[in-house]
Amino acid sequence: MKVNPLTYEGLSRPMYVLEEERLRQNLSLIARVAREADAEIILAFKAYALWRTFPIFREYIHATTASSLYEARLGFEEFGAPTHTFSPGYTDYEIDDIARYSSHLVFNSLTQYDRYHLRSRQQNPQLSLGLRVNPEYSEVETLIYNPCAPGTRFGISADKLPADLPADIEGFHCHCHCESGSDVFERTLAHIEARFARWFPRLKWINFGGGHLMTRKDYDVPRLISLLQGFHKRYPWLKVILEPGSAFTWQTGPLVAQVVDIVEDNDIRTAILNVSFTCHMPDCLEMPYHPAVRNAKLVDEDGTAKGEHTYRLGANSCLSGDWMGSWAFDHDLQVGENIIFEDMLHYTTVKTNMFNGISHPAIALLHPDNELELLREYSYEDYKSRMD
Helix, strand or coil, X not given: CCCCCCCCCCCCCCEECCCHHHHHHHHHHHHHHHHHHCEEECEEXXXXXXHHHHHHHCXXXXXXXXXXXXXXXXXXXXXXXXXXXXXXXXXXXXXHHHHHHEEEEEECCHHHHHHHHHHHHHHCCCCEEEEEECCCCCCCCCHHHCCCCCCCXXXXXXXXXXCCCCCCEEEEECCCCCCECHHHHHHHHHHHHHHHHHHHHHCCEEECCCCECCCCCCCCHHHHHHHHHHHHHHCCCCEEEECCCHHHHCCCCCEEEEEEEEEEECXXXXXXXXXXXXXXXXXXXXXXXXXXXXXXXXXXXXXXXXCCCEEEEECCCCCCCCXXXXXXXXXCCCCCCEEEECCCCCCHHHHCCCHHHCCCCCEEEECCCCCEEEEECCCHHHHHHXXX
């Protein structure tokens, strides 16, 4: 069906819409940065994993990054290349398959390395092993987003690394950013080099992680390219890897919902929608984040604002707190009217399914005789079908 992308008039059910033209613009910029900076930039599945669109991505990039068995398998089978894989904790029942699906495997701790490095290389002799390191520096102000906050569960600090790295460690992985600019990367890079450059002669690659929001309009792309070129001059033997998530699908499409009713209590009008913040936009409730709504302005985060054309946006679930703010429109909303939540392709589409490709726990029934009956197990096919 033909639609007007300004209004999406004609839609009568909720829909995430990926706009191909905008996606290709992002991919073209990312490919240019990779080329001019001599870096490999790979797609992080934790932010985006709609595998039916992978043929478009493969025109611009050549690899992906995974954080779980299901993500690694998705990259291997549907993207067509082994993944760069990191997990805070590998398990005995998944490590063999993860190793077979991966080109790079990063360990979060030396104990995980000790437990699995030989076993993973037995499964895949071509595997390149690395360690996640913690630079103990990040400018991410919101602690829930900050991977280097005090008490973090991510990475090894410099004081805990051995003077001589294990012989089969070939790379470092560090992640310090969240939708950050190149100026932040410049300051972070100084901390990374100060703490870890002594080990660089032993390495083949370094992965600077995600959070490099190079497709944002105000991002200083030339500065990023210059920083990476300078790093190459200092350490020409190190391959540089970046694995942004949001940058690939930043501002590439909305979630379109519809008004199904208008209710009022204590002079607060709520537009009830056919989407749920809990189910379809979980970041809006669990993180300090508010979506942008097309042709509307957020006037009150607490949802108590009153006034002409002002509505609290409420979901169609039975959770009392499943609503978001008060928004001022330029007209009275009508049942059937579209409400367009901007920029909903990154993270939202994966968080509504199995985030990070992490499988749901199995479900079992314990009988009075202590016999445990397995009722349901979840599989890779459950994950893949939900990212279809």
